[in-house]
Amino acid sequence: MTPTLQTSDLHGFFTRLKIQTIPMLGIFKPTCPVDAETKAWIExxxxxxxxxxxxxxLTSRETMLPTADFLPLEYDCTEDGIYELMKRVANRMDVDHSLLDLNFYEDNAIGLDGAVSPASAGLYAEKDGRYQIWLEVNCLDDPGGVIATLAHEIGHVVLLGQKRIEPDTDDQEELTDLLVVFNGLGVFAANASLHETNIHGSGYSAWSVGKRGYLSMHAIGYALALYSLARGLARPDWLKHLRPDAKAYVSRGIRYVTKVQDCSYRPAIERCG
Structure with a gap:
């Protein structure tokens, strides 16, 4: 004979089911896109x-985007064209472009075995009271990437050249990347943080995918989340200009801070909390 359940039995069954399933909801709790140490450093x-x-x-300036308002419709990959980009970035970062010298160099990224090694995209130096901005000639095809590199190197002018930090500051490179985000150029930094390179030469051809910059895409994504929330934006329009993986990290960071409220950078919580 098939057993039957009484109403009291059903009540007890669903009560036990509820007790057992509630803890499982924790798996849907928003998570931060970076580890605890990186999170604390960024904040x-x-x-x-x-x-x-x-x-x-932080809050009064427009976010710079890869649109015609900031990026030329036709990219002029010449010294004059890149100098014009440098002037725009310098103006955005409150640096007098007349104090900057634009230079170019080639970083040999091919080893004897044909393997591709990490290559720098830009360099910074001070000489005779002027600031030397160097760009690697194999990293000039993508105007967005050029802007990201220019912003980082000009960031050195702001932090080192203007004596805001000491030259031996341990995290100066990472801080310079963070300054780029703070100045509203983080979309360019995020989109350029991972790049593909094709190199051809006499007797060899190489392709690689590499990281550009000192902060990971995860870290830039979380920094952009703080940037957006501090500006009072939980759903910024500029998300559509990010590459899909970077967009996912920013969205994840925004959701984490707004839902979990775990952030020592108080403006991010207070403005969108």
Whole structure:
């Protein structure tokens, strides 16, 4: 004979089911796109940048995007064309472009075995009271990537050249990447953080996918999340200009901070909390 369930039995069954399934909801809790150490560093340094440059500096400026308003419709990959890009980036970062010298170099990224080794995209130096900005000639095809590199190297002018940090600051390169985000150029940094390279020469051809910059795409994504939330935007329009993987990290960071409220950079919570 088939057993039957009484109403009281059904009530007990669903009560037990509820008790057992509630803890499982924790698997849907938003997670941060970076590890705890990186998260703490980004929040601490973003707060330092806010104290150094002012909250108004962060919130009052338009976010620079890969559109005709900031990026030429036809990219002129010549010294004159790139110099014009450098002037735009310098103006955005409050640096007098007349103090900058634009130079180019070639970083040999091919080893004797034909393997591709990491190559730098730009360099910075000070000489005779002027700031030397160097760009690697094999990294000039993508205008967005050029802007990201220019922003990083000009960031050195802001931090090192203007004596805001010491030359031996341990995290100066990572902080310079973070400054790019703080100044509204983070979309370019995120899109350029992972790049493909094709190199051809006499007797060889090579292709590689490599990281550009000092912060990972995950870290730039979380930094952009703080940037957006501090500006009062939980759904920024500029997300559509990000490459899909970078967009996912930014969205994940925004969701984490707004839902979990675990962030030591208080403006990100207070403006969208």
């Amino acid at each position: 601490r340094r973003f707060d330092w940048l806010t104290q150094e440059f002012g909250f108004h500096h």
